[in-house]
Amino acid sequence: MLWQMAVRNLWRNWRRTLLTMSALVISVSLLILSLGVFSGMFADMLASATQQYHGHIVISKLGYQEQRQLHDTMQYDQHVIDQLQATSDVYGVSPRLRGFGLLSRDEQTEPAELLGIEPGRERQVTSLNEMIVAGVFPEETRGNWIVLGSGLADKLEVIPGDELVFVTQAADGSIGNDLLIVRGVFKSGDFNRDNSLALVSLAWLQQLLVLPEMLHEISLSINTPMEATPVAKQLAMQFPDTMEVIDWGRLLPEMQEAIASYDVSRLILVLILYAAAGLGVLNTFFMSVLERVREFGVLLAIGMKPSSIRNLVLLESLILGGLSLLVGSGSGVLLTVLLSGDGIDLSRWMTAVTYAGGTIPPRLRAELVADNLLIPCVTLLLVSLFAGYLPARRASRLRPIAALRGD
Amino acid sequence: MMELIQLRNVLKSYQAGVQQVDAVRGVNLQIKAGEFAALAGPSGSGKTTLLNLIGGLDQASAGQVIVEGCNLAECSSVELADFRLQRIGFIFQSFNLIPVLTARENAEFVLMLRKVPAEKRHARIDILFQQLGISGLEQRRPMELSGGQQQRVAVARAMAAEPAVVLADEPTANLDSETATDLLFLMQQLNREQGTTFLFSSHDPKVIGLADRVVNLKDGRIVE
Numbered sequence: 001m002l003w004q005m006a007v008r009n010l011w012r013n014w015r016r017t018l019l020t021m022s023a024l025v026i027s028v029s030l031l032i033l034s035l036g037v038f039s040g041m042f043a044d045m046l047a048s049a050t051q052q053y054h055g056h057i058v059i060s061k062l063g064y065q066e067q068r069q070l071h072d073t074m075q076y077d078q079h080v081i082d083q084l085q086a087t088s089d090v091y092g093v094s095p096r097l098r099g100f101g102l103l104s105r106d107e108q109t110e111p112a113e114l115l116g117i118e119p120g121r122e123r124q125v126t127s128l129n130e131m132i133v134a135g136v137f138p139e140e141t142r143g144n145w146i147v148l149g150s151g152l153a154d155k156l157e158v159i160p161g162d163e164l165v166f167v168t169q170a171a172d173g174s175i176g177n178d179l180l181i182v183r184g185v186f187k188s189g190d191f192n193r194d195n196s197l198a199l200v201s202l203a204w205l206q207q208l209l210v211l212p213e214m215l216h217e218i219s220l221s222i223n224t225p226m227e228a229t230p231v232a233k234q235l236a237m238q239f240p241d242t243m244e245v246i247d248w249g250r251l252l253p254e255m256q257e258a259i260a261s262y263d264v265s266r267l268i269l270v271l272i273l274y275a276a277a278g279l280g281v282l283n284t285f286f287m288s289v290l291e292r293v294r295e296f297g298v299l300l301a302i303g304m305k306p307s308s309i310r311n312l313v314l315l316e317s318l319i320l321g322g323l324s325l326l327v328g329s330g331s332g333v334l335l336t337v338l339l340s341g342d343g344i345d346l347s348r349w350m351t352a353v354t355y356a357g358g359t360i361p362p363r364l365r366a367e368l369v370a371d372n373l374l375i376p377c378v379t380l381l382l383v384s385l386f387a388g389y390l391p392a393r394r395a396s397r398l399r400p401i402a403a404l405r406g407d
Numbered sequence: 408m409m410e411l412i413q414l415r416n417v418l419k420s421y422q423a424g425v426q427q428v429d430a431v432r433g434v435n436l437q438i439k440a441g442e443f444a445a446l447a448g449p450s451g452s453g454k455t456t457l458l459n460l461i462g463g464l465d466q467a468s469a470g471q472v473i474v475e476g477c478n479l480a481e482c483s484s485v486e487l488a489d490f491r492l493q494r495i496g497f498i499f500q501s502f503n504l505i506p507v508l509t510a511r512e513n514a515e516f517v518l519m520l521r522k523v524p525a526e527k528r529h530a531r532i533d534i535l536f537q538q539l540g541i542s543g544l545e546q547r548r549p550m551e552l553s554g555g556q557q558q559r560v561a562v563a564r565a566m567a568a569e570p571a572v573v574l575a576d577e578p579t580a581n582l583d584s585e586t587a588t589d590l591l592f593l594m595q596q597l598n599r600e601q602g603t604t605f606l607f608s609s610h611d612p613k614v615i616g617l618a619d620r621v622v623n624l625k626d627g628r629i630v631e
Contacts, residue, residue, distance in 0.1 A: 001512070001519050008507035298503040301464055302517050302564065303492025305485060401465040404499075 006315040020284040021324045027277040028328025029335060031376040035266055036336035036366030042259055043367050045358030046225060049255055050248050051127040052188045055219030056228045058251060062244045064216060070171055073214040084220060089231045092124025092221040097205045101168025105156045112152060112198050114166065116205030125221040128186050135160030135184035142203045146180040150187040151195035158182050170210040178208050189352040189359045255358055270375060274383045281387035285317055289391040296395050297403025310396035317388020325380050329373060339366035411572060411604055412438035412461055417470035419456050430456040432627040438606055443598045445618035446608040453627040454608035458574045462495050463487040475571050492520055496565030498575035502557040504549040511545035514563040521568055535563040539593055555586035566597055575607035579614050591617045
């Protein structure tokens with residue numbers, strides 16, 4: 001009976017109920033959408049930082065990631081690579097060697113970072129192969145090909161098919177130099193990377209640096225990037241203390257801080273939006289209780305317990321909150337899904353922004369994350385309950401005689 | 408007949424601004440089980456206050472209100488709610504039906520609070536609606552009923568749980584004289600057939616004339 005009464009009480013002033021519901025529905029759906037946009041933005045940033053260069057986890061000799069010393073190498077061990085690839089959380093494994101030197105063409109010379117890769121493996125860890133703007137992403141594991149960042153290609157004034165010379169100091173102290181043929185140009189959107197990074201074949205770089213069968217790092221992509229820390233910890237147990245397994249959070253501390261601060265800003269956003277919506281609900285239920293004081297007096301007079309009166313008003317607020325939640329979360333999810341995928345291209349109005357080691361592309365894209373649905377939903381129910389509780393308590397504390405008089 | 412209601416030196420005062428108003432002044436009254444009694448008197452004589460005190464809606468400033476052996480001054484608000492649920496049936500001047508409930512649901516409400524099974528509830532209300540001449544109106548909402556029909560539903564609600572006493576505050580004040588007399592006859596019939604004690608207030612001599620016993624009040628005191 002309480003349920004029936006609660007529903008009918010809400011419906012008896014349906015305009016007010018619908019207005020309050022609309023405020024809640026808009027709050028929930030906007031909140032889910034804006035949190036989705038935040039998540040999309042951070043996912044893009046994380047993807048740019050990890051899928052364009054680092055990967056989610058990097059295994060290297062202790063201290064290499066800080067110092068980048070040429071001699072801090074490890075053995076290329078096919079068995080280790082196969083073992084890593086077979087790990088359930090791991091999606092891709094890419095062995096890498098890194099060299100720094102000068103790239104020259106005619107009169108143009110530019111400093112560059114050359115990353116020796118096996119193209120087939122690298123494309124499972126980074127998405128540089130999808131960012132080719134000229135030429136191709138090579139498939140060969142050997143050969144003297146090079147794929148340049150667009151800024152670097154512009155500065156060297158090269159296009160696919162052109163030749164370049166790379167000069168560097170090899171591990172044995174000799175000067176290593178060789179001719180490279182430009183096979184492709186990539187554009188990641190990250191200014192620094194596009195202006196300094198070039199990809200070459202792992203075997204070629206090993207030979208040039210006189211580091212045969214050696215690596216500087218093994219980069220991994222995993223199925224759930226936000227779980228990189230526990231996965232890295234688990235993988236670290238398989239390696240000796242002279243090696244380190246670093247997740248993206250340690251490689252990109254600014255990014256981790258940015259994501260942590262996002263959690264706080266998400267909470268603030270939830271509080272601000274729901275404080276406004278909660279006041280709306282509070283007002284509605286205070287009005288509703290004040291209008292029904294005499295009715296509560298009758299209910300108390302005929303023997304209804306004060307706690308049942310309180311439960312009736314609480315139930316009304318819960319039903320209102322629950323219905324708003326269903327409609328609001330449904331429309332919020334729908335809007336988020338509509339903005340997922342490639343999102344809306346904003347490149348006509350803005351350029352990519354590099355922040356905290358990642359790049360925010362010029363697009364409005366949302367990502368559906370369970371937390372972004374759970375937090376607004378649970379909070380809305382709590383807000384509804386709280387906003388309903390104060391009027392409910394007032395109703396339950398009415399003195400029957402005063403309520404019957406309408407005081 | 409045993410005494411169902413005992414009022415001993417009951418006093419009820421209100422604070423109206425800086426002034427103290429004595430609505431009931433030292434009333435002593437006994438009502439026996441099965442009586443059909445009326446509280447008569449002009450407006451402000453203390454009829455409603457007395458009914459509210461007996462019904463546990465209000466508490467006396469001094470003296471004792473004892474209903475079925477229960478001293479109401481010693482009850483908490485929850486105990487008073489239970490007392491009203493189990494022992495008292497109320498009929499109000501302005502009907503006071505719950506607008507979102509149908510006539511049947513209004514009448515059944517007290518039975519539902521007392522957790523009476525649905526079948527028994529329906530059977531009881533069917534009988535009462537028949538006795539009160541409102542069969543066929545079960546699914547109507549209060550606003551779809553006339554004043555007389557609403558008050559009959561209110562009588563059904565008060566009678567549904569077979570309370571020890573039905574307290575009716577000016578039950579006919581908002582009804583035309585014919586409907587008022589009909590309603591009083593029905594209440595009288597229920598009193599005689601079911602033995603339910605009725606205590607009602609009125610200042611209408613025609614209505615008071617139907618009571619078996621009349622208690623006259625003036626300025627908060629019982630007058631002979």
